[in-house]
Amino acid sequence: MSQISNALEKVENSPAEVVAQYRDSLALVMPSHLQQRVGAWIRNTQGLLRRDPKLMEAAQNDVGQFIAVLMDAGRLGLEPGTEQYYLVPRWNKKKRCTEVTGVRGYQGEIELMYRAGAVSSVIVEVVYSKDHFQFRPGRDERPVHDIDWDAEDRGELRLAYAYAVMKDGATSKVVVLNKGHIAKARAKSDSANGKNPEFSPWNTDEEAMWLKTAAHRLTKWVPTSAEYLREQIRSKAVVDAEQRPEPLPANVPVPAPGTVDDDYDEGPIDAEFVED
Template sequence: MSQISNAIATRDNGPAAVVEQYRSDLALVMPSHLQARVGAWIRNTQGLLRRDEKLMEAAQNDVGQFIAVLMDAGRLGLEPGTEQYYLVPRWNKKKRATEVTGVRGYQGEIELMYRAGAVSSVVVEVVRDNDNFQFRPGRDERPIHDIDWDLTAEQRGDLRLVYAYAVMKDGATSKVVVLNKGHIAKARSKSDSANKDWSPWNTDEESMWMKTGAHRLAKWVPTSAEYMREQLRAKADIATEQRPMTLPVSIPLPAPGSVDTNDEGPIDAEFVDEP
């Protein structure tokens, strides 16, 4: 049993109560922009448990696992139970019970890209059968995607493609990622819970397509705040290198014959205590 599970064993085993007990630990791992609203973050999580019986059951089966998932969401600065970070009950074969696992959503992937500070905008969009989509790598900088917004999603047709790209701060376009049904099927096959009714692959399929596209884009775009710190350090180093050197002040030499040759040089000083 993990250390966090041992600690919980001696406490109230109710997941909602345990989340409150770990308030200070969650705040400690959160980015600064979330620390001020850790109370609301915790209340939203407790609300999720009250509204979703399957999630509550999975959290009760292994409260330590549930807290570990929340710690991961908090460390990333993402909201659990949203399209930033899904809380998903997953069947654990060894425990023969469901437990809570965390799945980063497409909005979470995008949030991490923005927070790194390298991009000015991120585009992630699905293409349906009746949309007009054109993109030729090497010729087109960005995809051309025409959508008839008067149509519903069903009228636009089945999901066909998903694409993602970022516009960097300097105006350049990142690598454009385009995934088809085969790519999505391969990504879905790696999910243990994809065939479950409560899986986001079944409850919110379009979002999972977008999540897959955003996740693939993350390989080409900085998603860590460490990137911004490296940029700031680089700028500081450049500023130091470009700082003008201070030249020594030129002292004029005395005119010939103006030097007192009887000068015996400096006199040794003596420190005297004042009365």
């Protein structure tokens, strides 16, 4: 990411114009379904900057970081500035200014699962205190969640759960998170605990972040398109290694540290509420 920052120091254009300049690079990392509409993807991103002065300011403070975030969204095939992939101004202590970070949303997590092609449906829901919820691990295949849709107040957020129905009809691991699990996830989020927490989706869209946390934990049990992509890269590396004597790098490159606020994952927690 430092190379991008250095390259952009000489560019006098605004972040919106720089995004357009990186059209070919963004299209190169995008999956095929987004390459066909890369122009609309870029225009939507430029519109986000124009409508949100705080986001524009954060992007101007470090254009390289902003482009790196967009590269990550493009690589995953997700729409930035939506519930698939949030763009959040975050305070950087070292730089003493805000910069843009990316936060995958629950719709983005679900999209990655569907795109992998192994599931027929993904269920991610929150449970309020006045809902009826039952799931007995080892006895129930899927949760029972009854909601009084006539109730004006369903109470407070109580649980979040997620599971997938696979193409063969089998049910995946059922992930259930309580308030304690959600609190631990939130505590590890840089965007929720930085100098400008008011911009964090944890504060602007709390229910969506409960859903995202459950969906993210489900990806430990259900294939995602990102996982498939990594396996394809590893498989190609193995084939290439067999065809030539020189060794290949051991690790597949990953987005630069700090690009995405997704480091709060504690690993999978299933419906038995395993204590840490």
